[in-house]
Amino acid sequence: MMVSSMNQVSETQNPKLLKVDFMAKKKDGLKLIVDGKRLDGRAADQLRPVRIEAHVLNDANGSAYVEWGKNRVLAGVYGPQECIPKHDASPYGALIKCRYTMASFCSLEEHGRSGPNRRSIEISKVMTDAFKSVIFTEYYPKTQIAVFVEVLQSDGGTRCAAINAASVALVDAGIPMRDMVTAVAFAKVDDQIVIDAAKEEDNFGQADVPVAIGANSKEILLLQMDGILSKEEMQQGMEYAYSAAEYLHRLQKDALERVFTTTAQEKKETFLRM
Amino acid sequence: MMVEVLGAIKKETLKAFLVKQERFDGRKFDEYRPIEIQQNAAPNAEGSALVHLGKSQVLCGIKFGVGAPYADTPDEGVLSTMVELLPLASFTFEPGPPSPEAIELGRVVDRGIRSAKIIDMGKLKIDDEHVLMLYLDMYVLDHDGNLFDACTMAAMRALLDTQLPKVEEGKIIFGEHTGKLDVSGIVTTSTFAKIDGSLLLDPTLDEQLAMDTRLTIGVMGDKAVSMQKGLSGALTREELFQLLDIAKAKHGELVKYINL
Numbered sequence: 001m002m003v004s005s006m007n008q009v010s011e012t013q014n015p016k017l018l019k020v021d022f023m024a025k026k027k028d029g030l031k032l033i034v035d036g037k038r039l040d041g042r043a044a045d046q047l048r049p050v051r052i053e054a055h056v057l058n059d060a061n062g063s064a065y066v067e068w069g070k071n072r073v074l075a076g077v078y079g080p081q082e083c084i085p086k087h088d089a090s091p092y093g094a095l096i097k098c099r100y101t102m103a104s105f106c107s108l109e110e111h112g113r114s115g116p117n118r119r120s121i122e123i124s125k126v127m128t129d130a131f132k133s134v135i136f137t138e139y140y141p142k143t144q145i146a147v148f149v150e151v152l153q154s155d156g157g158t159r160c161a162a163i164n165a166a167s168v169a170l171v172d173a174g175i176p177m178r179d180m181v182t183a184v185a186f187a188k189v190d191d192q193i194v195i196d197a198a199k200e201e202d203n204f205g206q207a208d209v210p211v212a213i214g215a216n217s218k219e220i221l222l223l224q225m226d227g228i229l230s231k232e233e234m235q236q237g238m239e240y241a242y243s244a245a246e247y248l249h250r251l252q253k254d255a256l257e258r259v260f261t262t263t264a265q266e267k268k269e270t271f272l273r274m
Numbered sequence: 275m276m277v278e279v280l281g282a283i284k285k286e287t288l289k290a291f292l293v294k295q296e297r298f299d300g301r302k303f304d305e306y307r308p309i310e311i312q313q314n315a316a317p318n319a320e321g322s323a324l325v326h327l328g329k330s331q332v333l334c335g336i337k338f339g340v341g342a343p344y345a346d347t348p349d350e351g352v353l354s355t356m357v358e359l360l361p362l363a364s365f366t367f368e369p370g371p372p373s374p375e376a377i378e379l380g381r382v383v384d385r386g387i388r389s390a391k392i393i394d395m396g397k398l399k400i401d402d403e404h405v406l407m408l409y410l411d412m413y414v415l416d417h418d419g420n421l422f423d424a425c426t427m428a429a430m431r432a433l434l435d436t437q438l439p440k441v442e443e444g445k446i447i448f449g450e451h452t453g454k455l456d457v458s459g460i461v462t463t464s465t466f467a468k469i470d471g472s473l474l475l476d477p478t479l480d481e482q483l484a485m486d487t488r489l490t491i492g493v494m495g496d497k498a499v500s501m502q503k504g505l506s507g508a509l510t511r512e513e514l515f516q517l518l519d520i521a522k523a524k525h526g527e528l529v530k531y532i533n534l
Contacts, residue, residue, distance in 0.1 A: 058329040059417060070317070105336065108318045111409040115371070148362035
């Protein structure tokens, strides 16, 4: 069904992985990469398994569900609709309102507080900025397009999963766009550049760089970074990110195509299959 | 606004159907929509379940925390029940702090579970200063009516699968468990809509927009454990007992779905 240029590892549930004592790891200097293999058995340029489904919700104008390794993300789009509050409305075009939030039970650790926090508000903002540049907002003055993304389960890389889900949901909602957006992060772990850092790599890596790329324009629409990287490392990471984004974009398109070729029953069986 | 207009138009059609003893989706008045429950839908949580009730979808996840007991129950753990009406689930749900609807939903689910005493809260005590806080959170992913029953089913299935976390020196070791949470019974709720004198079990969103009154009855075994009437309409005493009989009759059916 899916054409894959990148090798995917099967999702091997490594019980040891769960029990890595993070504080002990810091002290003992436990390796995140051993013999060229990462904790979950991936090579440096390998993505975790990714599954994308479009049109999974009943009420939203457009929706998508993304499983990316252990991440599970649900996106719903409403609009163009009346802009609320009205004084926010622009006569020049639709307002894009992205809202990224995490479920209180999404992480392996503590119970989280529901609703937005400083981190999720920042992610919502950079997502909004990324989508503003590809949506034909000028077609719908004085309206808003609301993009809601809920992280149901997190394992490092949720903002990229969220952007990929939102992009599919926007297309599913029939919002006219110049381009689709595909996001992936690269990281520096144990002095090596790797694509798509999982949670442990993210927490104990040396750098993390989420990138969102216009699928056709190949322009960078979102870029964040924390950590220290040389120019060469950055170039290596971008190589990985661009080829991963190409593959992910194909999954996004496949998901949208399946909306028209899959029956309701088949769809129900695939949604939230766990 | 849009909801009100659509509701008003559909209400007339719906009433014409009800006169003929029919519903939009062809169900009998005392019939549930198809129910499907998936276990362990959010594996990072200590217990979780996803419920499909017709087109309504609710994901329940349970996490634990450590906290101080309430002054009036110093030897018991704390149960916190919350319902999130995600804005992606319906165009009528807006982002922001919990709405009165979300709070009512959470409290009704909580009431059934709490008053049936199916969780031994004493077992959640750690020491004199610390108890386990059980966070029972329900996320509405898709809204097509009757969230009360969907939330209760999701909560029950998640509770039945909940693993107790390992606690060392007053701290939770996440990812490690000491066994299952003791749950001594299964509570179900049945929610009815009254429209023009007709009583409908498991109302869809269309039916809810047209209803005059709503009644939710929580049942365990052959006893009622909670009730909540909603909206401004009224019920007669005869209707109440009629609905209580239906709720009790439906309890066994719902328990089968929850027990899988």
